[in-house]
Amino acid sequence: xxxxxxxxxxxxxxxxxxxxxxxxxxxxxxxxxxxxxxxxxxxxxxxxxxxxxxxxxxxxxxxxxxxxxxxxxxxxxxxxxxxxxxxxxxxxxxxxxxxxxxxxxxxxxxxxxxxxxxxxxxxxxxxxxxxxxxxxxxxxxxxxxxxxxxxxxxxxxxxxxxxxxxxxxxxxxxxxxxxxxxxxxxxxxxxxxxxxxxxxxxxxxxxxxxxxxxxxxxxxxxxxxxxxxxxxxxxxxxxxxxxxxxxxxxxxxxxxxxxxxxxxxxxxxxxxxxxxxxxxxxxxxxxxxxxxxxxxxxxxxxxxxxxxxx
Amino acid sequence: xxxxxxxxxxxxxxxxxxxxxxxxxxxxxxxxxxxxxxxxxxxxxxxxxxxxxxxxxxxxxxxxxxxxxxxxxxxxxxxxxxxxxxxxxxxxxxxxxxxxxxxxxxxxxxxxxxxxxxxxxxxxxxxxxxxxxxxxxxxxxxxxxxxxxxxxxxxxxxxxxxxxxxxxxxxxxxxxxxxxxxxxxxxxxxxxxxxxxxxxxxxxxxxxxxxxxxxxxxxxxxxxxxxxxxxxxxxxxxxxxxxxxxxxxxxxxxxxxxxxxxxxxxxxxxxxxxxxxxxxxxxxxxxx
Numbered sequence: 001x002x003x004x005x006x007x008x009x010x011x012x013x014x015x016x017x018x019x020x021x022x023x024x025x026x027x028x029x030x031x032x033x034x035x036x037x038x039x040x041x042x043x044x045x046x047x048x049x050x051x052x053x054x055x056x057x058x059x060x061x062x063x064x065x066x067x068x069x070x071x072x073x074x075x076x077x078x079x080x081x082x083x084x085x086x087x088x089x090x091x092x093x094x095x096x097x098x099x100x101x102x103x104x105x106x107x108x109x110x111x112x113x114x115x116x117x118x119x120x121x122x123x124x125x126x127x128x129x130x131x132x133x134x135x136x137x138x139x140x141x142x143x144x145x146x147x148x149x150x151x152x153x154x155x156x157x158x159x160x161x162x163x164x165x166x167x168x169x170x171x172x173x174x175x176x177x178x179x180x181x182x183x184x185x186x187x188x189x190x191x192x193x194x195x196x197x198x199x200x201x202x203x204x205x206x207x208x209x210x211x212x213x214x215x216x217x218x219x220x221x222x223x224x225x226x227x228x229x230x231x232x233x234x235x236x237x238x239x240x241x242x243x244x245x246x247x248x249x250x251x252x253x254x255x256x257x258x259x260x261x262x263x264x265x266x267x268x269x270x271x272x273x274x275x276x277x278x279x280x281x282x283x284x285x286x287x288x289x290x291x292x293x294x295x296x297x298x299x300x301x302x303x304x305x306x307x308x309x310x
Numbered sequence: 311x312x313x314x315x316x317x318x319x320x321x322x323x324x325x326x327x328x329x330x331x332x333x334x335x336x337x338x339x340x341x342x343x344x345x346x347x348x349x350x351x352x353x354x355x356x357x358x359x360x361x362x363x364x365x366x367x368x369x370x371x372x373x374x375x376x377x378x379x380x381x382x383x384x385x386x387x388x389x390x391x392x393x394x395x396x397x398x399x400x401x402x403x404x405x406x407x408x409x410x411x412x413x414x415x416x417x418x419x420x421x422x423x424x425x426x427x428x429x430x431x432x433x434x435x436x437x438x439x440x441x442x443x444x445x446x447x448x449x450x451x452x453x454x455x456x457x458x459x460x461x462x463x464x465x466x467x468x469x470x471x472x473x474x475x476x477x478x479x480x481x482x483x484x485x486x487x488x489x490x491x492x493x494x495x496x497x498x499x500x501x502x503x504x505x506x507x508x509x510x511x512x513x514x515x516x517x518x519x520x521x522x523x524x525x526x527x528x529x530x531x532x533x534x535x536x537x538x539x540x541x542x543x544x545x546x547x548x549x550x551x552x553x554x555x556x557x558x559x560x561x562x563x564x565x566x567x568x569x570x571x572x573x574x575x576x577x578x579x580x581x582x583x584x585x586x587x588x589x590x591x592x593x594x595x596x597x598x
Contacts, residue, residue, distance in 0.1 A: 022556070023554060023555070024554055025311065025313075025553065025554050026311045027311055028313070029311055029312070029313035029314065029552075029553055029554065030313075030314075030552070030554065032313075032314065032316065032318070032319075033314065033318075033319075033320060033552065045556075053571070053572040053573065054556065054559065054572075054573070057546070057547075057559060058547055058557075059547075059556070059557045059559070060547055060549050060555065060557035061547075062365055062366060062367055062390075065366075066366065067366060067367060067549065069549070069555070069557060071555075071556045071557065074556050074559070074573075076571070085311070217366050218366065266366070267366075268550070268554060269366070269367050269368070269549045269550040269554070269555055270358060270366055270367065270368060270405070271320050271358075271368075271405055271407070272314075272320055272407065272550060272552050272554065273319075273320035274320075
């Protein structure tokens with residue numbers, strides 16, 4: 001499997017497969033379903049400074065080609081994470097990425113500072129883009145200056161590798177990507193969920209208690225792929241592709257356009273063990289296509305329209 | 311954080327057969343491909359067809375019966391997920407995730423009688439519940455025939471899924487239908503009141519309930535009013551069944567044993583809760 005290892009900024013992942021934040025537990029819960037050594041990195045559910053009870057129910061609704069959620073970053077807060085969860089992660093046989101979320105710049109800085117000294121944390125992923133807090137306003141991921149301010153504050157507070165998770169709910173993701181790169185991010189995760197909603201016209205009621213939520217799963221893959229590609233073209237730091245990825249083909253589509261790793265999210269719900277087989281499936285697919293050097297192949301996407309200036 | 315049970319696995323099972331049961335349900339029999347240890351009644355599995363005809367997210371079902379190494383699920387055909395499962399041809403593959411959840415408490419023969427309140431397809435976890443209680447659970451005294459009262463309620467007689475089979479397990483079994491087409495006319499709690507008034511069920515009982523949400527709310531209300539112990543086998547919309555999606559919370563009861571956090575995850579902390587643990591009233595008003 002050595003040939004699958006990828007460089008992700010300052011980190012070396014044994015393979016490009018990561019779990020998506022909020023879709024694979026908060027600690028070691030899923031170790032029985034997927035041996036951690038089968039993952040390039042494991043990403044926590046978002047940790048906030050204070051406990052958050054989450055949004056009212058219903059929080060989830062299925063659609064024709066994906067899933068809507070409005071969990072609302074339910075978690076027990078930083079202190080609980082530090083005392084009850086992180087100690088059990090020290091010997092996890094994969095890299096641990098702690099995802100952090102906040103509603104103000106100061107809290108992002110505090111979270112990063114407190115986690116900076118934690119040996120169990122290999123990297124931070126900054127959730128700039130949860131659509132389920134603050135009424136979907138997404139202040140940190142739709143405004144390049146605010147995105148840069150949050151990342152800058154985190155950068156100043158930690159030496160750990162730092163990834164910025166961006167929202168697809170913007171007209172120009174490249175400008176946000178450039179802003180977080182300039183502010184010190186070591187990489188970009190592209191993308192979080194799309195804003196969406198579902199209604200029952202008969203009862204005239206929304207499917208989600210919060211009316212709108214984050215749309216994920218198979219249906220968003222083309223949108224996510226384009227947004228990830230836009231980021232790859234815009235920045236020099238590595239991009240982690242995320243959005244509708246379930247298979248080796250899905251993963252390699254994101255990697256050929258330039259992503260150096262991928263995150264698997266909603267498909268963990270369909271089969272929580274499948275992510276553990278994905279790296280092997282990627283290796284098999286590369287063998288079938290006679291691709292020997294993954295590092296060289298990443299980003300080798302041939303786009304004649306781009307060459308023509310389209 | 312609560313993790314999936316140690317014995318839970320994700321595996322591919324093969325459909326043995328799918329047999330109609332009542333007006334709108336089926337018993338789906340699956341061969342899990344390996345012998346599973348006996349599963350506690352009211353634990354559940356997540357099911358999803360592997361051929362792409364199921365929706366993205368698997369669906370939770372209580373185990374109905376476990377026999378000859380196979381697993382049976384009582385499935386009411388309602389929406390896309392259930393319709394896909396009940397139309398799965400013999401030999402086709404189904405993703406089987408489980409066993410999940412906690413299951414019924416110890417149904418023993420040492421305390422007050424047990425009343426099992428089954429509403430429609432909520433009867434599913436009682437077949438094995440009766441069998442296991444009669445065999446003895448967790449090293450406790452097995453229940454005797456007259457210590458268990460099964461009250462099965464449905465809208466009409468054709469929705470009393472295999473009532474005859476359940477009654478044949480050797481407990482005191484009673485039916486209630488809203489249209490009066492079989493047994494008592496009305497719901498299971500009015501049937502319980504009638505049976506207690508006539509002395510067929512003792513005044514002090516322990517309740518186990520599984521069924522529609524309003525039935526569970528009424529059960530909880532009655533249990534508090536009378537000071538009875540009662541356990542509810544809950545169902546909510548579940549995205550994963552293993553505790554990772556956070557989509558199945560149930561509000562906790564203020565002052566109750568789980569009051570340290572505003573909600574519990576139905577899948578990994580339930581699906582069976584004592585009425586003191588959860589607050590069903592706080593779910594009212596949410597869109598369905």
